[in-house]
Amino acid sequence: MITLTRDRRPIVLVVDDLEVNRELLEANLEDLGYDVRQARDGLEALEAVEAEEPDLIYLDIQMPRLDGLSVCRQLKSHPTRRLIPVVMLTALGDRATRLDGLAAGADDFLTKPFDAQELLVRSKVLLRERELNKRLDATESVLLAFARAVEARDRYTIHHAERVGVYAREIARLHGLGAEEVSVVYRGGVLHDLGKIAIPDAILNKPGPLTDEEFGIMRTHSAAGERICLPLRTTAQFLPILRHHHERVDGAGYPDHLVGADIPIAARIVAVADAWDAMVSDRPYRAGLGREEALRRLRGGAGTQWEAGLVDAFIGLAESPLFGELVTEAAPVSAAD
Ligand SMILES: [Fe+2]
Numbered sequence: 608m609i610t611l612t613r614d615r616r617p618i619v620l621v622v623d624d625l626e627v628n629r630e631l632l633e634a635n636l637e638d639l640g641y642d643v644r645q646a647r648d649g650l651e652a653l654e655a656v657e658a659e660e661p662d663l664i665y666l667d668i669q670m671p672r673l674d675g676l677s678v679c680r681q682l683k684s685h686p687t688r689r690l691i692p693v694v695m696l697t698a699l700g701d702r703a704t705r706l707d708g709l710a711a712g713a714d715d716f717l718t719k720p721f722d723a724q725e726l727l728v729r730s731k732v733l734l735r736e737r738e739l740n741k742r743l744d745a746t747e748s749v750l751l752a753f754a755r756a757v758e759a760r761d762r763y764t765i766h767h768a769e770r771v772g773v774y775a776r777e778i779a780r781l782h783g784l785g786a787e788e789v790s791v792v793y794r795g796g797v798l799h800d801l802g803k804i805a806i807p808d809a810i811l812n813k814p815g816p817l818t819d820e821e822f823g824i825m826r827t828h829s830a831a832g833e834r835i836c837l838p839l840r841t842t843a844q845f846l847p848i849l850r851h852h853h854e855r856v857d858g859a860g861y862p863d864h865l866v867g868a869d870i871p872i873a874a875r876i877v878a879v880a881d882a883w884d885a886m887v888s889d890r891p892y893r894a895g896l897g898r899e900e901a902l903r904r905l906r907g908g909a910g911t912q913w914e915a916g917l918v919d920a921f922i923g924l925a926e927s928p929l930f931g932e933l934v935t936e937a938a939p940v941s942a943a944d
C-alpha cells in the first residue's frame with residue numbers, strides 16, 4: 608500500500624500588479640500555513656509556474672504585459688498545468704468578467720476586497736481537490752507504465768501504442784471532438800492494448816501466424832484490458848476504447864459485435880489508427896505493408912470494418928506533409944532504444 612506523505616507546504620502563487628493586494632493576500636495565506644509566492648503580472652506568473660508548479664493560484668485580471676485571462680487560458684490548455692486550480696480576483700458584481708473567467712477555465716472567483724474567511728474556505732477546498740487530482744494522475748501514470756511494459760514484451764510493436772495514440776488524437780480533432788475528448792482519445796489510444804499483458808509470450812511473440820485457438824486467446828486482450836482498469840475509477844473514460852477497439856462497423860468485430868454508431872466514437876477512432884499502424888508495421892511472421900497497399904486496404908474496409916468518415920479523415924492526414932512529423936512525435940528515439 609502506497610502512502611502519500613505531505614513533505615512540503617502547499618505553494619500558493621499570488622498574482623496582482625498592486626503590491627498592497629499581494630501583501631494582503633500573502634499575509635492571510637501565510638497565516639494558513641501556505642508557502643506563498645508572488646508575481647506582479649502575467650509574464651512573471653508564467654515564469655513562476657515554470658520555475659516551480661504551485662498548488663493554487665490567485666490571479667488578478669487586469670495587469671500590465673499579460674492579463675489574468677490570458678494566463679488562465681494558457682495554463683488551462685497545458686496538459687498538466689491545467690490541473691492547478693486558478694481563482695480569479697474580481698470586483699464585486701462584475702458579471703461580465705466572471706463569464707470571461709469561466710470561459711478561460713477559472714476554477715473559482717474571489718471578490719475584492721476579499722473576506723478572510725472566504726479565502727480560507729476557497730483555499731482549503733481547492734487544495735484538497737488538487738491533492739486528489741495528483742493522485743488520479745498518479746494512477747494514470749502507472750497504467751501508462753504498464754502500457755509501455757506491454758510494448759517492451761511485444762518486441763515487434765515498439766512505439767505502436769504511442770503512434771496509435773497520436774494518430775487517434777489527430778483523427779479525433781479532425782472529427783471535431785472537443786479538447787477534453789481529444790485528450791481522452793489520445794490517452795486511451797496509448798492504453799488500448801493494455802490487456803495484452805494477460806496474453807502469454809508464446810502467443811504474443813510467436814514467429815508465425817496464429818492458430819484459431821491462439822487467435823481466440825489473443826482476442827481476449829480487449830476485454831482483459833477493460834477488466835484490469837475496471838476497479839480504477841479514474842480510468843473509466845478509457846474503458847470503451849480498451850473494450851471496443853476491435854469492433855467493426857458491420858458488426859463482425861469483437862468482443863460484442865457492436866454495429867456502427869453503437870460502437871463508442873473513441874473506439875471507432877482508435878480502430879482506424881490501430882489498423883493503420885498494424886498494417887504498416889513489421890510482424891513476427893510478415894513484413895509491414897507498403898504505404899500505398901495499406902491505404903488501399905483502408906479504403907477497401909471503409910464502411911464495413913471502419914467508419915467511412917473516419918477513414919477519410921485519416922487518409923487526409925496520411926497524405927498531408929505533416930504526417931511525418933506525427934510519426935516522429937510518437938517515436939522520438941530510435942527503434943534501437
Ligand atoms: Fe488491440
Ligand SMILES: [Fe+2]
Pocket residue numbers: 767771799800881
Ligand atoms: Fe493495437
